[in-house]
């Protein structure tokens with residue numbers, strides 16, 4: 001699945017105050033590609049990621065998912081496309097009352113997969129992100145870096161065609177970060193997943209085959 005943003009503009013409005021976050025940003029994420037998006041704070045990276053994920057509607061421009069413009073799609077079509085897109089956000093939305101394995105199994109249960117098989121897949125993913133020993137912990141009892149790895153496992157659970165991750169290793173030490181990046185690379189190669197990582201971290205950026213820079217609301221430079 002290919003996700004592309006074309007001519008994206010976004011203006012945040014809060015009362016009288018307007019902030020132009022995107023001024024005509026373009027990006028294409030092809031199957032099996034790994035793109036990293038860097039750029040100064042406030043340049044619009046998270047806004048672009050939220051728009052590509054379908055979590056935010058752009059003020060103008062299109063988000064094309066396999067030929068369909070998400071910004072014009074009806075809610076059912078939009079929801080169908082969005083199910084193929086996995087997202088890891090800086091502040092993840094895990095369920096604090098559930099244990100780790102049930103958090104990862106939840107999207108699979110919602111897709112109708114039987115409990116035993118959903119939990120088996122969840123256990124596999126938790127082992128891949130280095131959390132095999134944490135399965136029965138409640139997510140409220142995890143460190144920032146551990147929660148971040150659970151969020152990655154949740155995003156990967158439904159085998160997304162596209163994975164969008166905002167600072168996926170932000171709270172991890174170098175070794176753990178390298179392990180998580182290895183997991184992303186394995187998934188990219190094995191499942192042809194298109195990956196976008198938004199990051200300030202060189203270690204993350206260097207894993208990507210393509211490095212884009214964002215400045216002042218546009219994607220300006222490929223390095």
Ligand SMILES: Nc1ncnc2c1ncn2[C@@H]1O[C@H](COP(=O)(O)OP(=O)(O)OP(=O)(O)O)[C@@H](O)[C@H]1O
Nearest residue numbers: 012014019020021040041042043044045046047048
């Ligand atoms: N919810 C919001 N309401 C109003 N303005 C916002 C909102 N979110 C972001 N902005 C503004 O939009 C601009 C782009 O923000 P964005 O978060 O996309 O940048 P970023 O490149 O991801 O920054 P960082 O690297 O600091 O995470 C900034 O000027 C920011 O202050």
